[in-house]
Amino acid sequence: MQEWEQEQPIIIEGGKGPYLIDTLGRKYLDGVSSLWVNLHGHRHPTLDRAARTQLNRIAHSTFLGLTNPPAILLARALVRLAPRGLTRVFYSDDGSTAVEVALKMAVQYWQQRTPRLGEKNTFVHIQLAYHGDTVGAMSVGGTGLFQDHFRSLCFPSLAAAAPYCYRCPLNLTYPACEMACVEPVERIFKERHREIAGLVVEPLVQAVAGMITAPPGYLAKLRELCTRYDVLLIADEVATGFGRTGRMFACEHEGVRPDLMALSKSLTAGYLPLGVTLATEDIYQAFLGDYGEWKTFFHGHSYTGNPLGCAVALASLEIFQKERRLQGMQAGVRLLRQLLKSASRLSHVGDIRQRGYMIGIELVEDRHTKTPYPLTDRMGHRVAMEALKRGLIIRPIGNVVTLLPPLVTPPSDLTRMVKIVYDAIFAATEDRDVRAQAPLHHPRTRNAAARRQPGRRTRRSP
Numbered sequence: 467m468q469e470w471e472q473e474q475p476i477i478i479e480g481g482k483g484p485y486l487i488d489t490l491g492r493k494y495l496d497g498v499s500s501l502w503v504n505l506h507g508h509r510h511p512t513l514d515r516a517a518r519t520q521l522n523r524i525a526h527s528t529f530l531g532l533t534n535p536p537a538i539l540l541a542r543a544l545v546r547l548a549p550r551g552l553t554r555v556f557y558s559d560d561g562s563t564a565v566e567v568a569l570k571m572a573v574q575y576w577q578q579r580t581p582r583l584g585e586k587n588t589f590v591h592i593q594l595a596y597h598g599d600t601v602g603a604m605s606v607g608g609t610g611l612f613q614d615h616f617r618s619l620c621f622p623s624l625a626a627a628a629p630y631c632y633r634c635p636l637n638l639t640y641p642a643c644e645m646a647c648v649e650p651v652e653r654i655f656k657e658r659h660r661e662i663a664g665l666v667v668e669p670l671v672q673a674v675a676g677m678i679t680a681p682p683g684y685l686a687k688l689r690e691l692c693t694r695y696d697v698l699l700i701a702d703e704v705a706t707g708f709g710r711t712g713r714m715f716a717c718e719h720e721g722v723r724p725d726l727m728a729l730s731k732s733l734t735a736g737y738l739p740l741g742v743t744l745a746t747e748d749i750y751q752a753f754l755g756d757y758g759e760w761k762t763f764f765h766g767h768s769y770t771g772n773p774l775g776c777a778v779a780l781a782s783l784e785i786f787q788k789e790r791r792l793q794g795m796q797a798g799v800r801l802l803r804q805l806l807k808s809a810s811r812l813s814h815v816g817d818i819r820q821r822g823y824m825i826g827i828e829l830v831e832d833r834h835t836k837t838p839y840p841l842t843d844r845m846g847h848r849v850a851m852e853a854l855k856r857g858l859i860i861r862p863i864g865n866v867v868t869l870l871p872p873l874v875t876p877p878s879d880l881t882r883m884v885k886i887v888y889d890a891i892f893a894a895t896e897d898r899d900v901r902a903q904a905p906l907h908h909p910r911t912r913n914a915a916a917r918r919q920p921g922r923r924t925r926r927s928p
């Protein structure tokens with residue numbers, strides 16, 4: 467904060483397609499989809515119209531004992547799209563609350579379904595996971611920085627190794643490891659399944675951890691274990707949902723049907739805050755009973771089922787169909803994969819991870835030893851600043867440069883984004899090497915150092 471106070475803030479007042487425009491009229495490519503929410507570009511006419519049409523009817527009415535047409539239609543549409551078995555919809559406000567709802571629902575579900583078997587109220591999570599900043603979501607998270615100050619507020623949760631192949635926590639190598647990282651989950655389940663309510667997982671990509679991509683079959687294996695040990699599988703698709711991985715939901719890649727699924731972010735294509743927790747019929751039924759049994763799920767928010775958000779979310783789902791978004795983005799996925807190959811040649815790029823339109827580039831001080839840059843070097847931030855100078859907004863996560871373009875980004879802009887990322891990494895890391903060899907205050911030596919790398923930047927540019 468202290469450093470940010472010294473900077474000139476960029477004030478965004480407009481946008482169009484994959485571009486953001488600031489108060490000085492400068493245009494930037496939105497390389498993070500406005501924090502992983504935007505899908506169809508800014509100011510999409512269909513979405514703008516949906517919001518305006520709903521405004522002409524009503525902006526909000528409570529969901530307590532009432533409902534509204536957009537919320538009804540959206541619930542129906544989501545059930546049709548979601549992995550089979552998820553038939554019930556609970557609205558909330560954002561990703562964190564969608565996860566909170568899933569956790570609370572899981573605990574109450576077990577109380578009401580198997581009351582005689584004792585409390586099943588413990589959760590298992592995957593190390594490095596991020597599920598939100600509210601206290602329950604933090605409790606099942608594994609990203610130190612976001613939780614460290616609040617450990618004393620969090621409830622205990624059991625952590626299993628992350629499927630982080632580049633820095634395997636078990637010191638193994640994929641695929642020879644045969645996915646040994648699922649073994650800790652099985653071990654925990656075997657010992658403690660009687661008290662475990664659910665396993666919380668980010669399907670396929672641990673996003674905030676630095677776009678850590680799980681090996682194929684990992685998620686399906688977790689599903690199998692949950693079924694075998696009578697543990698609910700809670701899929702947090704807040705970041706991966708709505709096309710980001712190349713399918714509507716990441717679970718589809720492995721034909722996985724979770725018991726609870728949290729959605730938010732791109733639910734409204736980046737227009738309005740809205741969260742949803744989908745549940746199976748079995749879970750829903752456990753909440754039905756006579757009045758005096760108090761089986762109701764006592765949870766709600768002032769803006770639950772907000773008609774504006776639901777109307778825009780519905781319009782977004784229509785755009786998916788009308789503009790054949792999932793089909794159209796496949797060429798973009800391939801193009802990105804192709805373009806990223808050039809970045810893998812940069813000497814400070816340790817690992818490039820891609821799932822659909824979710825990309826993480828892990829920077830390292832030393833590629834051979836995988837030595838990370840000290841976090842105080844703020845290398846990811848430096849790259850983001852270099853990218854900003856070149857007209858691209860990206861946000862790093864520590865040493866990981868992330869790129870998540872809106873799904874609608876045309877090939878020319880995808881190419882520009884990757885080129886800027888390449889140049890920005892080069893400028894922040896390799897130019898720095900050159901400067902380190904030849905301090906800036908000695909121009910002749912610096913030139914000599916630069917001559918030792920003739921035409922490097924242009925030759926390697928994608």
Ligand SMILES: Cc1ncc(COP(=O)(O)O)c(C=O)c1O
Pocket residue numbers: 560561562563565596597598599668673674702703704705706730731
């Ligand atoms: C996987 C995942 N779950 C939950 C959240 C929390 O969502 P929100 O910021 O909308 O509360 C995030 C946010 O980045 C996320 O990536």
